Amino acid sequence: MSRVSAQLSSLEIFRQWYEDSFTEFKLVSEWKDVNAGYALGYFPVYFPVEIPYSFNALPVALYGAEGRINLDIAIAHTQSFVCTICKSVFQLGAEDRLKAFDVLAFSNICDVARNLSGIMKRNLVDKEIVYLHFPIHNDTPLAIKYLVDEYKRLIDVLENVTGIKYDEERLRDSIKQFNEKRRLVKRLMKIRREKPWLIPFTEFYVVVKAGSVMPVEMFNKLVSKYLREVGSRRVRPADRLRILIKGNFCEQPPLMYMKTIEDAGAYIIEDESLIGQYWIGEVDLDGDPLVSLAKAYVENPSPLTVRFHPSIDKQEYIKREIRDKKIEGALFLSPKFCEPSLYDYVIYKKALDDIHFPYLHLEYEETTSSFEHLRTMVETFVESIMFD
């Protein structure tokens, strides 16, 4: 932490990293300089961040540019009917804004992300690009073995880029740090579930998004401090609807979009916007850490839209979530043209129809800049439930 940062509140530091995480990545470069380190940028949703971190490479989620840059180059290279995050990440590369990253990583979350890996390679010839195939045959032990082999391939790439040899102990330490990070994020989520008035969603989002960029030890230290600050807050609860949001797991809605939802009379009890930051949960520290990481992915009992798991029942899961989290209404937020989100919407919608549970489906882009229509829609939705 720099001397200037030390005088700032934890929230102010989170904001600095948050602001840096869209188009600048100056703090990433600074970290590299100070630590003689490297950086790996990954396209959402999930990435085994513990592995690059054990090679002294800062893992950074590339969640798009939130409408902060013109997408003119990307528009020429991609079709009009593909999502905006793909365009903005391409544009960042084309404008040389990803120079802080030694490696860029993609995976099989959707057809767009798959093809984007090759397009990035063609346009950023000298950039090391790695593509991980996450297994979909996740109800067989073959998937774990396969994913371990994929992680070994990632290790080969990182050894080449950093010149550092793989060390099992370093990976275990890294897992320990990220386990702690996920525990802290889950504590924040618990507060949002139990006393959502204590942490506005926008603040929660800034903290967790900052955590998708900043070094994990720094994040853990700052969140512990932030939690103490939150604990001393005296805020009166408001009469708002408790809602659950699904579908926004990759391309991010602008922060103002989420603020508008809360301002329209809702508490966002849980959403999927940064799900990749905590979904993997607690990774086992015993045994081969690569096997532990692979198992945590393959055997994770929570659904993740971009991971097909034949044995998981998403419909039962959402019904349970609604019951356990005392949810009063659901919002489905789909990024424009995002097929995974649009298909899951129909699966979840059917479950909610069966129990006559209220929901609303909305579409957005990371470049959305007008929120009045959204406010009207959500206000109407909230009122229709509250005054029913």
Added chain:
Amino acid sequence: MTTSSQAAGSKLDYKEFDQARRYQARLVREYYANMYNAIKNGAKVAYAYVMGNPIELLMVFDIVPVYPEVTSLQISYKGGAPELISAAEEFGYSTDCCGYVKMGIGALLKGGDTVIGKIPKPDILFLGYSGCQVYIHWWEQLKYLFKTPVVTVDVPYYRDFNGHVYNHDILYVTKQLEDVVIPKLEEISGKRFDEERLKEIVYYSREAWRYWREALQMGKLVPSPIDAYFEAIYYMSVITLIRGTPEAVEFYKFLVDELRRRYEAGVGPTEREDFRIVFEGVPNYPFFKRFWGLFKRWNARAVASTYPKVAGLVDVGAFRLNPDKPIESLAEYMIHAYCNWNMIYRLRLLERYVEEYKADGVVIHSIKSCRSFSMGHGDLREYFVKERDIPALLIDSDHVDPRYYAEAQLRNRIDAFFEELSIRKGVEV
């Protein structure tokens, strides 16, 4: 630009040289008749996908494959898409979801009744995840809607930019076929796995692929006796639906012979061959013939294309089925579906086609429904035009949804492209 043999050929009756298309139509009708018969006699129905599909394994267990991608395109070709798409959209699917998916689900929501007949319901969903992420979502929808069991084969993306297929990829696919898929098919069908039968089926598949490859490579001839896009789309139905049979082998032998006869007689799918193009992308099925007509009127022949190889990139030797190692070679085959290749390799393939087939330019037809095919088409165009000085045209519509076909706009773009090509090539039009 017209050769003497072409001029003479143009006076011949083209119908006489267009028998393979009728032949394939007959085989497709027989395929459906056999399918309905088998179902009547108690056979299990598996929904399967076209790309990278080890259909040979299902055949061993006498499980009847139904390809919703194929039924959707056939329904669309016959003008039956709108009502199925509407049914799916009313159910909750977005306009931005794949048209094939909406048609497939729409057909089931309407009890299977379509303009091409009754589409049977599946007993199992065979998920060969090769080349298309939407494959997963489509079957997942059906799994939730109808409680149909899914049999999965996870096929890793051909993702190395240096042309490597990783050993663990082939092992993984092979092990899934051996350890999971075969036992599941045994359980579903109540039949034991018969390796000898698989070897025989794989042998017939290999032979069919061999002659199909020969037919496709005849696009290298000048003039080309085949439109390796629009005509090949008809011919590909045999490799997709009935490979693994002696009938498929006979068909492709017949096709090769017909193409040879065409070349010798100097006839081809257009009056002359003024332009040789490489075609990338999925066609527009609701207006297929009109769409083809936009190219025919310029005497443009596709000499090579990618779409007819979605079932397998046989023409460039990406895979070779081996009856002695049937499962391993099927595993390798599954990795080499066209859309399972990364964009660098897809680009290199198109580049290779332009060179080896002496093409004048590249036409890229991008469709809204399919991001797997279309994401990156803009980048391909940029590469050909700006880095290789190869004329490239990028147009878009959809493969099944007629709402996205704007013929006047397409025609303007296509005409402008060929006018420019005419000047470049010195062709009088």
